[in-house]
Amino acid sequence: MTTDQEPLISIRGLTVSYSSGRGLIGKRHTVKAVDGVSLDIAEGETLGLVGESGCGKSTLGRAVLRLTEPTGGEVLFRGRNLAELSNSAMRAERKGLQMIFQDPYGSLNPRMTVRQIIEEPIRAFRLAGCSDIGARVRELLETVGLASGHLDRYPSEFSGGQRQRIGIARALAVEPEFIVADEPISALDVSIQAQIINLLKRLQAEKGLTYLFISHDLRAVRHVADRAAVMYLGRIVEIASGREVYSDPLMPYTKALISAVPLPDPNAEARRQRIVLKGDLPSPIDPPTGCPFHTRCPYAINDCRYVVPQLVEIKPKHHAACIRINPENPDIDTNAKAESGATSIFEHGSSGSNGSIRIDPSKSA
Amino acid sequence: MDGPILSVNDLKTTFQTANGIVRVVDGVSYALRRGETLGIVGESGSGKSAASLSLMRLVPEPGLIEGSITFDGTDLLSLSASEMRKIRGRRMAMIFQDPTASLNPYLKVSTQLTEITRLHRGYGRVEARSHAVEMLRTVGIPDPERRIDDHPHEFSGGMRQRVMIAMALSCGPELLIADEPTTALDVTIQAQVLDLIRELKERSGTSVILVTHDLGVVAGMADNVIVMYAGRVFEQASTRDLFARAANPYSIGLLKSMPDPAREISGPLYQIPGLPPDAANLPIGCPFAERCYRAEEICRREAPPFIEVAPEHYSLCHFAADVYAGHTPAPEFGL
Ligand SMILES: Nc1ncnc2c1ncn2[C@@H]1O[C@H](COP(=O)(O)OP(=O)(O)O)[C@@H](O)[C@H]1O
Ligand SMILES: Nc1ncnc2c1ncn2[C@@H]1O[C@H](COP(=O)(O)OP(=O)(O)O)[C@@H](O)[C@H]1O
Ligand code: SF4
Ligand SMILES: [Mg+2]
Ligand SMILES: [Mg+2]
Numbered sequence: 237m238t239t240d241q242e243p244l245i246s247i248r249g250l251t252v253s254y255s256s257g258r259g260l261i262g263k264r265h266t267v268k269a270v271d272g273v274s275l276d277i278a279e280g281e282t283l284g285l286v287g288e289s290g291c292g293k294s295t296l297g298r299a300v301l302r303l304t305e306p307t308g309g310e311v312l313f314r315g316r317n318l319a320e321l322s323n324s325a326m327r328a329e330r331k332g333l334q335m336i337f338q339d340p341y342g343s344l345n346p347r348m349t350v351r352q353i354i355e356e357p358i359r360a361f362r363l364a365g366c367s368d369i370g371a372r373v374r375e376l377l378e379t380v381g382l383a384s385g386h387l388d389r390y391p392s393e394f395s396g397g398q399r400q401r402i403g404i405a406r407a408l409a410v411e412p413e414f415i416v417a418d419e420p421i422s423a424l425d426v427s428i429q430a431q432i433i434n435l436l437k438r439l440q441a442e443k444g445l446t447y448l449f450i451s452h453d454l455r456a457v458r459h460v461a462d463r464a465a466v467m468y469l470g471r472i473v474e475i476a477s478g479r480e481v482y483s484d485p486l487m488p489y490t491k492a493l494i495s496a497v498p499l500p501d502p503n504a505e506a507r508r509q510r511i512v513l514k515g516d517l518p519s520p521i522d523p524p525t526g527c528p529f530h531t532r533c534p535y536a537i538n539d540c541r542y543v544v545p546q547l548v549e550i551k552p553k554h555h556a557a558c559i560r561i562n563p564e565n566p567d568i569d570t571n572a573k574a575e576s577g578a579t580s581i582f583e584h585g586s587s588g589s590n591g592s593i594r595i596d597p598s599k600s601a
Numbered sequence: 602m603d604g605p606i607l608s609v610n611d612l613k614t615t616f617q618t619a620n621g622i623v624r625v626v627d628g629v630s631y632a633l634r635r636g637e638t639l640g641i642v643g644e645s646g647s648g649k650s651a652a653s654l655s656l657m658r659l660v661p662e663p664g665l666i667e668g669s670i671t672f673d674g675t676d677l678l679s680l681s682a683s684e685m686r687k688i689r690g691r692r693m694a695m696i697f698q699d700p701t702a703s704l705n706p707y708l709k710v711s712t713q714l715t716e717i718t719r720l721h722r723g724y725g726r727v728e729a730r731s732h733a734v735e736m737l738r739t740v741g742i743p744d745p746e747r748r749i750d751d752h753p754h755e756f757s758g759g760m761r762q763r764v765m766i767a768m769a770l771s772c773g774p775e776l777l778i779a780d781e782p783t784t785a786l787d788v789t790i791q792a793q794v795l796d797l798i799r800e801l802k803e804r805s806g807t808s809v810i811l812v813t814h815d816l817g818v819v820a821g822m823a824d825n826v827i828v829m830y831a832g833r834v835f836e837q838a839s840t841r842d843l844f845a846r847a848a849n850p851y852s853i854g855l856l857k858s859m860p861d862p863a864r865e866i867s868g869p870l871y872q873i874p875g876l877p878p879d880a881a882n883l884p885i886g887c888p889f890a891e892r893c894y895r896a897e898e899i900c901r902r903e904a905p906p907f908i909e910v911a912p913e914h915y916s917l918c919h920f921a922a923d924v925y926a927g928h929t930p931a932p933e934f935g936l
Binding site: 288289395396397398425426427428429430431433434437438452453454455456458459479482492493494495496497498499500501502503504505506510512513515516 | 644645743757758759760788789790792793796815816817818820840841844854855856858860861862863865869870871872873874
């Protein structure tokens with residue numbers, strides 16, 4: 237993985253809004269599930285995407301593949317804008333772009349045998365002649381560690397981990413370059429998670445695959461991902477190498493996420509300092525103004541309610557979006573102590589209707 | 602008051618399944634001291650839920666519970682159904698992974714919460730309601746006076762879990778059985794719920810059985826651990842001993858397959874190969890033999906013994922002492 241070459245996937249200012257009819261007074265509401273996300277993914281890289289349920293991870297993953305239509309921004313695949321492709325061109329392109337789902341139960345047609353499930357995309361894209369197709373299916377099954385004796389069985393006859401292998405075989409059938417893996421291990425036992433992670437990593441090494449690996453489990457992302465992006469209410473709030481996000485997080489939100497990860501070590505558990513976040517993720521129908529995290533942030537100051545923080549490179553290749561840290565003072569703890577007692581540290585730009593200030597998130601990172 | 606709050610002896614539970622009557626718990630024994638937390642871990646299908654439901658005598662007919670379960674000196678298996686109902690919900694309570702298992706979607710939370718205390722504690726309407734509001738406040742539901750009249754679906758997943766915990770705790774049970782209470786939740790919400798259970802323990806000395814497939818959760822919560830596989834106890838130890846020096850190849854596999862974010866891992870994760878066996882078709886010998894790095898011929902022939910490798914530290918394995926001594930370390934990445 238090199239960073240100088242053109243990224244395989246380039247996401248620029250991607251926004252996805254859903255309109256939902258449910259509201260207090262029956263008003264139409266818009267939910268900005270993804271809010272101006274910009275990310276590059278290099279060829280052969282695994283980019284991890286973490287965040288709590290409802291923060292927009294699946295929507296982002298689906299929008300990158302145009303399984304969900306973005307409302308703004310663009311996605312470039314090898315420099316080509318996917319949104320400008322016709323439907324038929326997109327269909328051809330889709331071959332290179334595949335998805336693996338969290339729910340190995342819901343994502344496989346229960347009335348199809350394993351053979352039919354894997355054959356379907358091969359036939360749809362005419363990737364093998366009739367005589368070769370059986371051999372190809374068997375080869376795929378073997379690649380993901382299933383026996384060919386399983387071919388004529390139905391999904392209900394398999395365990396969760398085996399179903400996930402079937403889903404992976406189906407995604408691999410079209411020889412994709414890029415796979416969005418949406419919580420592929422979340423529904424599995426820890427022991428089976430290790431099997432699936434190892435399988436995904438082996439396939440990547442063998443086939444040069446590029447992954448967007450979505451998970452709410454930082455332990456897995458830390459291990460699987462070259463770089464990890466942390467998402468909160470539709471935005472990327474921190475991004476760095478998987479190791480650095482875990483061992484040297486800058487954002488208060490990331491710190492809280494990490495401190496919630498159970499450690500497989502009773503001594504470490506007994507010693508550790510926990511930052512327990514209060515409450516749930518706020519509703520994206522009515523997101524907080526300013527920093528989306530300010531309602532739960534232990535470091536929030538008044539300005540956090542008004543200023544939308546930008547994703548800034550705080551350390552080399554380590555970006556974070558928090559007004560209380562900057563490249564000169566990257567440690568929020570130190571800053572909080574130094575600034576205690578200080579009032580506004582920010583000059584207001586323009587004021588909004590309710591007196592709050594919103595600054596447009598410009599494209600960054 | 603000094604005896605254990607719960608002691609389970611040679612518990613055997615059978616379920617009616619599609620494959621006939623199947624024994625899904627096979628000879629589980631343990632004692633739980635007052636105020637203690639016991640973790641029960643193992644992969645899906647190992648019988649953790651069946652063992653927990655047996656304690657509450659919630660095994661569907663024609664399933665059978667054998668052995669003995671002594672709760673605060675009372676033999677639960679000899680109680681009549683109505684005597685058991687008096688204990689269940691009042692002195693022993695259970696929470697589940699899926700809150701819909703104990704919350705009725707059609708009834709307001711207030712109705713469900715007040716019903717229990719009116720039944721078990723003889724509270725009047727007003728008293729029951731103010732107690733219910735207090736319980737919701739205790740478990741961290743904001744604005745409980747207003748939220749109490751909502752229906753379960755009006756709460757988020759984490760909040761619904763709290764409502765269920767409030768319900769389980771409303772009669773001040775001496776024993777709380779929590780069956781994967783956080784498995785479906787985000788880590789942040791999981792941390793909140795586990796914190797809540799810790800707090801309750803500290804405040805009211807409740808004894809807890811915590812069922813989970815996540816050894817990380819056990820490490821932070823449990824005093825002692827039982828590792829279950831194929832309905833049997835494969836290892837039993839204090840949490841500290843288990844993590845410091847496991848004596849069973851299965852436990853070692855579970856421990857090693859978990860990525861420890863505090864450590865740098867290059868290369869693949871350790872993996873236990875294969876899948877747990879079907880409870881209806883257990884092999885003779887050790888049920889783990891097919892997946893085990895230590896297995897020898899005897900493992901496929903004879904059921905392994907339950908060996909005390911150190912005081913209060915047991916392992917079900919033909920080579921328990923050898924594994925405990927670290928003579929045959931697990932291969933680096935598993936089989
Ligand atoms: N099809 C949809 N219609 C309306 N809202 C949706 C839809 N899909 C997701 N959402 C909302 O968008 C937000 C992000 O959801 P999602 O992308 O599924 O998050 P995640 O995968 O991180 O859990 C949530 O508030 C969710 O309720
Ligand atoms: N209601 C049930 N009826 C029949 N068999 C069941 C039932 N629940 C569980 N089983 C079987 O009993 C065994 C133990 O299951 P369970 O106690 O749920 O395991 P765990 O909680 O460890 O995942 C499994 O083989 C499972 O298939
Ligand atoms: S008895 Fe044999 S197969 Fe079973 S855990 Fe011990 S070594 Fe492995
Ligand atoms: Mg999702
Ligand atoms: Mg269970």
